Amino acid sequence: MDWFVAEGSQVARFVLQRGVALVYAVAFVAVLRQFPALLGERGLLPVPRFTARVPLRAAPSLFHLRYSDRLLRAVARVGLVLALAVVVGLPQQGPPWLPMLVFLALYALYLSVVNVGQVFYGFGWESLLLEAGFLAAFLGSDRTGTPLLTLLAFRWLVFRLELGAGLIKLRGDPAWRNLTALDHHHETQPMPGPLSWFFHRLPWPLHRVEVVANHVTQLIVPFLLLAPQPVATWAAGAVVVTQLWLVLSGNFAWLNWLTIVLAFSAVDDDVLAGLVPSLTPERATGPTPLWFTGAVLVMAGLVLVLSRRPARNLLSRRQRMNVSYNPFHLVGAYGAFGSVTRRREEIVVEATREEDPGEEDWEEYVFRGKPGPPGRRPRQYAPYHLRLDWGMWFLGLGSSAQLAWFLPFLDRLLEADAATLRLLRHDPLAGERPVWVRARVFRYRFSTWEELRRERVWWVRREVGEIIAPRRLGRAPGDVGGRA
Structure with a gap:
C-alpha cells in the first residue's frame, strides 16, 4: 500500500x-x-x-x-x-x-x-x-x-x-x-x-x-x-x-x-x-x-x-498551556513561559548545631542545580531533571502549594535523612543532625563584568525576608514568614 x-x-x-x-x-x-x-x-x-x-x-x-x-x-x-x-x-x-x-x-x-x-x-x-x-x-x-x-x-x-x-x-x-x-x-x-x-x-x-x-x-x-x-x-x-x-x-x-x-x-x-x-x-x-x-x-x-x-x-484567547485533557496524557496542550519573571528570589535553607545560635552559626545547604552561594557557577544538568531544585524555584515564586512538601523536607534535614541529603550537592553538617533549620528568601541577580572580575562571583544576593522561622524536631512547626 x-x-x-x-x-x-x-x-x-x-x-x-x-x-x-x-x-x-x-x-x-x-x-x-x-x-x-x-x-x-x-x-x-x-x-x-x-x-x-x-x-x-x-x-x-x-x-x-x-x-x-x-x-x-x-x-x-x-x-x-x-x-x-x-x-x-x-x-x-x-x-x-x-x-x-x-x-x-x-x-x-x-x-x-x-x-x-x-x-x-x-x-x-x-x-x-x-x-x-x-x-x-x-x-x-x-x-x-x-x-x-x-x-x-x-x-x-x-x-x-x-x-x-x-x-x-x-x-x-x-x-x-x-x-x-x-x-x-x-x-x-x-x-x-x-x-x-x-x-x-x-x-x-x-x-x-x-x-x-x-x-x-x-x-x-x-x-x-x-x-x-x-x-x-x-x-x-x-x-x-x-x-x-x-x-x-x-x-x-x-x-x-x-x-x-x-x-x-x-x-x-x-x-x-x-x-x-x-x-x-x-x-x-x-x-x-x-x-x-x-x-x-x-x-x-x-x-x-x-x-x-x-x-x-x-x-482560544484564554489559551492554557501544559494541559492534559485525559489521564493518559495523550494529545494535550503545550507551551512555555507565558510570562517572564522580572526578578529572581531564591529560598536559602540553613542549619545549625547550636542550641542558641548567632547569625555566624548558620550554614547553608547547597542544591545541585539551583543558585546558591554567589561564587558557584551554574552547572549543566539537562536533559537530566532535578525535581527538588525545580520545586525550590516554584517555591521562590511564592507558590504555597510547594509548602506541602517543603515542610516535610525540612524535617528530613533535621533527621539527617540519608536519602534526602543525597538529593543535595553539599550538606554543611556532613551527615550530623542539626538542632535547628530555617529558610530565608534572597533576591538574586547576575553579577556585572566588574563584579565577576573583582569578586569572582556569578551572583549578587541580598536578603528580603524569611519564609520558615527556625524549626526543630519535637517542637511546633516554624512559622511561614512574610517577605520584606
Whole structure:
C-alpha cells in the first residue's frame, strides 16, 4: 500500500525511535535516583497517601494496586533496560509488533510513575514524553516501511508544541510583544546553565534579535513542518537550531532535546543526503502486515478525535498551556513561559548545631542545580531533571502549594535523612543532625563584568525576608514568614 508508507523516512524513524527511547532512559534513571526520597514510602509526598485519596480512573497507575519502593525500583529498572534496548536497535530488528510492545510498555510504566508523581511530575515535558512514546509504538520495525500517518501524528505533536509556546507568549506577557523578554529571562529562568550569565550579558539589541527569532520559529515555522519537501526538512532544521540555542542558554530538563528528536519527523532522507552525501539510508522493502496497518489507522483515528480540545485551545484567547485533557496524557496542550519573571528570589535553607545560635552559626545547604552561594557557577544538568531544585524555584515564586512538601523536607534535614541529603550537592553538617533549620528568601541577580572580575562571583544576593522561622524536631512547626 503505497499511500501507507512514507518514502524517504528511514532517518526520521531511526532518530525518533532511538531518541525517544534515550529520553525514556534518562527519565527512568531520574526515577531511580530521586523518586524514593521525594515520593516513596518515607518520601516528602508519599505515594500511598496519594493513591488513598485519588481514584484509579483519575490517575491510572499500577501503583494503585500496591506501592513499595522496591516495586518502584523494579519498574524503573525494567523501563531503563527496555529503553536502552531500543537505543541500540534490538527490538527494531524484529517484526513490527516487537518495538510496538516495547514502546507501549515504556509508555505504561512511565505513565504509572507520572500519575502518582504529584507536583514533582507536574511538568509539560512529562506529557510530551508520554505522548511521544505512545506514537513511537506505531513506527514499525526495520522490516517494514515507516507509516506516513505516524509521522504526521509526530508533526502534529511538534506543531502543537511550538505554536502553543509561541501563542502563549504573545497572549501572556507584554514583554514578548515589546521584545524585552530576554532582558530578564536568562537571569530569572528556573535553572540557569553555565553559559546563562554570558547570554544575559549580551548587548540589548541581540536580546531583541533572540525574541524575534523565537517568534519566527514558534509562530511561522510550525506551519512549514506540514509543507511538502524540501520545505519541511528546512523547517525542522530551524526548530533544531533554535532548540540547541536553548540548550546552551539554560537547563530545561529534556524539553529541548526531545523537541529536537521530534522535529526529525519532518526530515526527508533525500534532502538530508544532499547536505551529507555520505548518508544514504537503506530503504525498508518488507511488506506491511495487515494488522499493523489497522493498528496505525486506529492510532490515527484516536489522535484525530482527541485533537479537538487542544486545537480549540490554540485558537482560544484564554489559551492554557501544559494541559492534559485525559489521564493518559495523550494529545494535550503545550507551551512555555507565558510570562517572564522580572526578578529572581531564591529560598536559602540553613542549619545549625547550636542550641542558641548567632547569625555566624548558620550554614547553608547547597542544591545541585539551583543558585546558591554567589561564587558557584551554574552547572549543566539537562536533559537530566532535578525535581527538588525545580520545586525550590516554584517555591521562590511564592507558590504555597510547594509548602506541602517543603515542610516535610525540612524535617528530613533535621533527621539527617540519608536519602534526602543525597538529593543535595553539599550538606554543611556532613551527615550530623542539626538542632535547628530555617529558610530565608534572597533576591538574586547576575553579577556585572566588574563584579565577576573583582569578586569572582556569578551572583549578587541580598536578603528580603524569611519564609520558615527556625524549626526543630519535637517542637511546633516554624512559622511561614512574610517577605520584606
